[in-house]
Amino acid sequence: MFAKTKNETNIKLPFLFILFSLLCLIGAMALILFKGDSIISSQFRVPAIWSAAHLFILGWALMTAMGAMYQLVPVVFLTPIWNERFGFIQFTVTAFGILYFAHSLFHNPESALLPGLITLTGILMFLLQMFMTLRQQAKPNVLTLFVGTALISLLTAILLGILMVFSMKTGFISDYYQAVFKSHILFGTAGWFTLLIFGFSYKMVPMFSLSHGYSMKPAKYVFTVYASGLAAAVLSFFTEKNSLFTIALMILAGGFAFFTWHMLQILQRRVKKKLDYSFRFALLAIPAGLAIHLGAFICSLTGSFESAIGYLAFAYLLLWVALSIMGYLFKIVPFLWWTWRYSKEISKHSVPSLKDMMNDKASIPVLSAFILGILSVTVSIAYEHLALFLSGQILTLGASIVFCYLIISVLKK
Amino acid sequence: MNPEELVLSNLKRVMDPELNINVVDLGLIYNIDFPDDGKAVITMTLTTPGCPLHDSIVSGVKYCIEDLKQFSAVEVNLVWEPAWTPARMTSEANQLLRG
Numbered sequence: 001m002f003a004k005t006k007n008e009t010n011i012k013l014p015f016l017f018i019l020f021s022l023l024c025l026i027g028a029m030a031l032i033l034f035k036g037d038s039i040i041s042s043q044f045r046v047p048a049i050w051s052a053a054h055l056f057i058l059g060w061a062l063m064t065a066m067g068a069m070y071q072l073v074p075v076v077f078l079t080p081i082w083n084e085r086f087g088f089i090q091f092t093v094t095a096f097g098i099l100y101f102a103h104s105l106f107h108n109p110e111s112a113l114l115p116g117l118i119t120l121t122g123i124l125m126f127l128l129q130m131f132m133t134l135r136q137q138a139k140p141n142v143l144t145l146f147v148g149t150a151l152i153s154l155l156t157a158i159l160l161g162i163l164m165v166f167s168m169k170t171g172f173i174s175d176y177y178q179a180v181f182k183s184h185i186l187f188g189t190a191g192w193f194t195l196l197i198f199g200f201s202y203k204m205v206p207m208f209s210l211s212h213g214y215s216m217k218p219a220k221y222v223f224t225v226y227a228s229g230l231a232a233a234v235l236s237f238f239t240e241k242n243s244l245f246t247i248a249l250m251i252l253a254g255g256f257a258f259f260t261w262h263m264l265q266i267l268q269r270r271v272k273k274k275l276d277y278s279f280r281f282a283l284l285a286i287p288a289g290l291a292i293h294l295g296a297f298i299c300s301l302t303g304s305f306e307s308a309i310g311y312l313a314f315a316y317l318l319l320w321v322a323l324s325i326m327g328y329l330f331k332i333v334p335f336l337w338w339t340w341r342y343s344k345e346i347s348k349h350s351v352p353s354l355k356d357m358m359n360d361k362a363s364i365p366v367l368s369a370f371i372l373g374i375l376s377v378t379v380s381i382a383y384e385h386l387a388l389f390l391s392g393q394i395l396t397l398g399a400s401i402v403f404c405y406l407i408i409s410v411l412k413k
Numbered sequence: 414m415n416p417e418e419l420v421l422s423n424l425k426r427v428m429d430p431e432l433n434i435n436v437v438d439l440g441l442i443y444n445i446d447f448p449d450d451g452k453a454v455i456t457m458t459l460t461t462p463g464c465p466l467h468d469s470i471v472s473g474v475k476y477c478i479e480d481l482k483q484f485s486a487v488e489v490n491l492v493w494e495p496a497w498t499p500a501r502m503t504s505e506a507n508q509l510l511r512g
Contacts, residue, residue, distance in 0.1 A: 076463040207461050271499045346473030347426045353433040
């Protein structure tokens with residue numbers, strides 16, 4: 001079987017997304033720092049927090065995921081991006097929409113409809129791009145299932161978001177507003193981010209550890225269990241059955257535990273014994289994600305889910321989603337830059353190795369400080385402790401700034 | 414040095430930048446053919462099908478052979494079957510990775 005080559009994306013496209021996302025990360029972290037008093041008193045529904053949350057989720061995590069997908073989808077699924085020019089237009093629309101949206105949420109939330117629609121257009125353009133790209137794949141596999149379902153979850157989260165706005169303005173299905181809102185959050189977090197990270201982990205974990213000879217059969221069971229948990233959770237929202245919601249959280253935690261076990265099985269078959277430090281942090285996000293899922297289940301079981309959801313969500317987004325993304329960015333960005341700068345020089349001249357592109361050891365203090373900061377902030381929200389919040393968030397912001405500097409400094413190599 | 418040895422020796426210049434080990438010691442070169450005078454056909458694989466360095470390594474191999482005066486035409490066939498396994502690595506490469 002001959003393999004198809006020339007799948008690489010124009011380097012500028014993923015880089016635009018990643019560089020933009022770094023600015024959003026710093027902006028979101030700074031906004032959270034300056035609104036500490038609202039956060040520790042659990043007043044999340046204030047304009048600045050909404051702005052920071054959307055800047056973080058849409059500007060940082062979503063834009064990074066989009067940039068990474070523009071680079072990873074062609075190499076992982078062995079199919080070129082459907083239309084690169086469309087990708088650049090999609091970046092412009094989405095980036096403008098997100099900045100405008102965050103600005104409107106901060107200054108005048110009532111006027112956020114137009115920028116929300118622009119952002120929505122950008123995300124829908126991305127979904128079209130990915131749909132058209134993935135349908136060209138010759139042989140869909142279990143990774144297509146994870147990534148495809150993650151994309152469908154993102155689309156569902158958007159459609160539910162539109163339904164919420166429509167419901168607020170017209171009163172349509174107002175009885176189900178809470179169920180729609182909860183489903184919107186569930187699909188946007190567990191459906192989109194978790195399934196996407198699961199899917200790409202199945203490619204990147206064996207690749208960066210050089211694991212071979214492991215079975216991929218458990219992956220479809222991981223998918224089935226986790227997707228069943230998502231379906232049960234949505235059903236519990238619409239039937240308003242708390243016991244079903246607890247069962248759904250148990251299934252989701254079970255699916256996550258199954259994924260963790262499968263990752264361990266893969267890592268046990270690795271050839272590369274000494275793993276890169278930044279990659280270890282991406283791996284560390286897996287037990288963190290498992291602990292958060294188990295924590296959510298236990299809180300629901302003990303009747304404390306409502307009071308715990310704020311810091312559970314905060315820890316989920318930062319210790320599972322952000323730590324995974326940061327750990328992998330330490331690997332992906334040098335790959336991208338090396339490919340652009342040196343791929344044509346390979347074997348012609350002496351070229352640096354990927355290790356020379358980034359100081360991998362720097363990930364230890366930076367990501368450790370990031371984790372410590374997030375844990376401090378999470379505890380400070382639980383105990384409503386302002387001083388702990390401020391010191392924790394200053395640490396998180398500082399670590400984010402140094403992280404961005406390290407990523408950008410690769411471009412000088 | 415026969416043509417195959419010459420090609421293999423020259424291919425040791427092509428390094429996998431992630432592992433910092435050359436493609437020969439990694440066991441990525443499956444076969445070398447010389448169907449016509451001045452033509453070399455390399456059949457090779459990569460450690461994983463979704464390797465982001467896919468095109469870079471293949472073009473590195475191509476250039477490396479084109480650089481030899483004995484060959485005017487080079488064809489590189491990238492295959493996934495049979496899949497690469499760690500057993501294909503030389504003991505030196507194995508030692509480097511296993512530390």
